[in-house]
Amino acid sequence: MFEYFPTGPYTWNLGVVATLNSGGLIDEVDRACRPIKDAANAGEDAGTPDFLRAWRALTDQLTTQAEAEEEAGHTRTAGQLWFRASNYLAQAERMLAHSDPDRVPTYRRMLELAQKAFELHSPRVSRVEVPYDGTTLPAYLSVAPAADDDPVPVVVLVNGLDSTKEHMYASGHWAELAARGISCLMLDQPGTGEALRLQGLTARIDTEVWAGAAVDWLERRDDVDAARIGIAGWSLGGYYAPRAAAFEKRFALCVAWGANHDWGSVQRRRRQREGERPVPHYWEHVLWVWGFDGDEDHLDPFLDFADGVNLEGVVEQITVPFLVAHGAADRQIPLEMAHRSYDQAVNSPRRELRVFTPEEGATEHIGLDHLPHVSTFVADWVADTFAELGR
Numbered sequence: 001m002f003e004y005f006p007t008g009p010y011t012w013n014l015g016v017v018a019t020l021n022s023g024g025l026i027d028e029v030d031r032a033c034r035p036i037k038d039a040a041n042a043g044e045d046a047g048t049p050d051f052l053r054a055w056r057a058l059t060d061q062l063t064t065q066a067e068a069e070e071e072a073g074h075t076r077t078a079g080q081l082w083f084r085a086s087n088y089l090a091q092a093e094r095m096l097a098h099s100d101p102d103r104v105p106t107y108r109r110m111l112e113l114a115q116k117a118f119e120l121h122s123p124r125v126s127r128v129e130v131p132y133d134g135t136t137l138p139a140y141l142s143v144a145p146a147a148d149d150d151p152v153p154v155v156v157l158v159n160g161l162d163s164t165k166e167h168m169y170a171s172g173h174w175a176e177l178a179a180r181g182i183s184c185l186m187l188d189q190p191g192t193g194e195a196l197r198l199q200g201l202t203a204r205i206d207t208e209v210w211a212g213a214a215v216d217w218l219e220r221r222d223d224v225d226a227a228r229i230g231i232a233g234w235s236l237g238g239y240y241a242p243r244a245a246a247f248e249k250r251f252a253l254c255v256a257w258g259a260n261h262d263w264g265s266v267q268r269r270r271r272q273r274e275g276e277r278p279v280p281h282y283w284e285h286v287l288w289v290w291g292f293d294g295d296e297d298h299l300d301p302f303l304d305f306a307d308g309v310n311l312e313g314v315v316e317q318i319t320v321p322f323l324v325a326h327g328a329a330d331r332q333i334p335l336e337m338a339h340r341s342y343d344q345a346v347n348s349p350r351r352e353l354r355v356f357t358p359e360e361g362a363t364e365h366i367g368l369d370h371l372p373h374v375s376t377f378v379a380d381w382v383a384d385t386f387a388e389l390g391r
Helices: 009-022 025-038 045-069 075-094 105-119 163-169 173-179 192-199 208-219 237-245 263-271 280-291 300-306 336-344 363-391
Strands: 123-132 135-142 152-158 183-187 224-234 253-257 322-327 351-356
Touching: 009 025, 009 045, 009 075, 009 123, 025 045, 025 075, 025 173, 045 075, 045 105, 075 105, 105 163, 105 280, 123 183, 123 208, 135 163, 135 173, 135 192, 135 208, 152 173, 152 208, 152 237, 152 363, 163 173, 163 183, 163 192, 173 183, 173 363, 183 208, 183 237, 183 351, 192 336, 208 224, 224 237, 224 363, 237 253, 237 322, 253 363, 263 300, 280 300, 322 363, 336 351, 351 363
Parallel strands: 152 183, 152 224, 224 253, 253 322, 322 351
Antiparallel strands: 123 135, 135 183
């Protein structure tokens, strides 16, 4: 993996490479990161305010440029600037602690930047609300051009532990699907993104509940082929999506984009400082996501709960095509978990394990070191599988 900060931290390097592989420009990223190289030596937690200041300054520069280009009538240029600004701020916000007073204001600004990007960069993407448990789940819907003529398949794309629908938008995976005639619902499910930050909806083990609500909403749309609705989840979504597909039988396929087969055991390893953590202020973030009180010194009740976040006895219930995609050198989730998910999915009529190697790239967590490579592979697999189901 390209590591901008030679001495770490891992979380910062992962954020940089994710940004570059989601449409960021290396000159802009370098100008943001160069002044904080020394701050990186202080460690991920202590240096996070410096990271935010540097990346927010870059965001401010781009939004100023975007406003000027928009006023001049250069809408394409302005749209590209809004898109990159949204990407940069999303990576900076991801690093903040739950308790940081900048967190919610920064996220609200992310929403504004994304809306500007939709208008000028991605007009086929729009904000939608999915009814759920007396409230709604925020999402972005990409409607494939093919939907102008006939109902089309759709993929529900779900987050991991620390990503948001804005990261999914920046990844461009929705555009790869759209080019193959497939729409995409980028969902902030409970425990992620806007649903967590602004609505206080925490994560739940029985993911089929909120996933079923997404299917209910999609089935009511005239531009959706209700027989071909799939679900894909990256990172912790590699638990969320398979669990949903196992028990919500209306899903026609499932992708575990990073096999989080036994997330509970990973937490016990992280408590022992084994393996890398995806974000600074890790335990504060995890407890927030799952709605637990406490701190790093009082984790036992949470760890006992987290043991239930696993797919043992679950993937056997998947009865639709199932893809497991995993990096051979994933420093967060051991490769053996991908083999466990694949080996246990004995009732899937078409299961596939794709391990990305160091020689080809995409070998880090969810392939962030070569994200377009994984994205196109997943999009091709989904398109081929939907085509077979259509026949």
